[in-house]
């Protein structure tokens with residue numbers, strides 16, 4: 383009798399299914415769990431026998447003095463960072479690999495995370511730069527045709543801490559009320575609550591250059607495109623533009639979308655000078671997304687200043703904030719920022735509302751911008767500036783993510799607008 387065995391690795395657990403290929407009947411089924419939890423309420427579990435899959439106790443100590451007890455998965459140790467909440471329902475792997483989260487703990491408001499595991503295609507950068515992951519319930523099993531591993535193993539291999547069985551709703555309400563908070567996550571029992579609190583109160587993310595830690599070190603050429611189901615814009619002319627993309631922490635899908643629109647792309651480090659860029663005679667320049675405080679990177683603002691007006695430029699998120707500053711405007715820190723795949727934005731030129739993917743803690747103050755700069759998009763949740771254009775100086779920018787990944791694709795047309803900007807410029811020459 384021909385029998386086959388299918389194995390699916392789930393952390394250090396093993397799920398084995400044996401089936402008879404002639405009768406197609408499952409003959410044996412076993413699940414071994416040692417690191418993947420069932421969701422249990424921490425308080426309710428008191429007095430119960432410890433579950434075998436629990437890795438370690440962890441504490442998240444926030445700077446307001448609150449202490450959140452949780453269970454740990456992924457890496458162990460002690461880590462400090464700013465806690466932000468993300469309202470995306472899907473796409474945790476893209477979120478984990480978005481370099482703009484460097485220095486931050488991402489708390490997912492969706493309570494059930496890990497159910498699709500991880501795969502090779504959903505990486506948005508070569509590394510996880512975030513401080514850690516905070517979730518309510520870690521899925522006991524993974525089920526997806528692309529799955530190549532579990533979330534727990536993925537985080538452990540990348541030395542990223544995660545916690546589950548923590549009241550993510552209560553923390554989110556606190557962050558909404560009081561604003562973003564610095565926190566320290568620790569699995570080290572010998573560290574006292576006081577020590578961890580002290581650590582959270584002496585660390586700061588404002589004024590720190592986080593871009594230099596995530597940017598590439600040398601230029602490289604990007605060629606990968608998105609798959610065919612991403613072809614939303616039938617009006618692309620198929621012209622080839624050479625685009626220089628400044629890597630302030632660039633997400634791969636920005637590069638894939640540009641490649642799909644027919645661009646030849648050279649990615650350059652954040653410190654690449656304007657004169658080196660202009661010498662390469664690009665048709666356009668992208669200023670990418672990136673982590674941290676836009677006021678902490680004056681060298682990048684200088685570079686942007688020297689490039690604008692000379693070639694068409696498109697700023698995305700951090701790139702948009704740097705453009706705002708380069709134009710003479712100012713940026714400010716928001717109360718708790720925007721993080722998620724469900725933010726409504728109004729395109730003021732078309733009147734169209736786009737549901738957008740967002741991830742930022744800073745915003746451009748439109749009142750600080752000089753005459754001639756147009757606010758093209760507004761976030762409908764709080765009225766903040768979500769996009770700019772200055773046709774005279776061939777620039778456009780968005781505070782959010784037209785490349786999605788994860789998130790809705792409503793704003794992909796922005797890449798088409800950038801192609802138009804480059805076409806107009808080519809026609810003038």
Ligand SMILES: NC(=O)CC[C@H](N)C(=O)O
Pocket residue numbers: 482670671672673674675676698699700701741742743744745
């Ligand atoms: N996604 C990004 O580029 C983030 C921009 C900036 N670091 C902010 O938090 O506002």
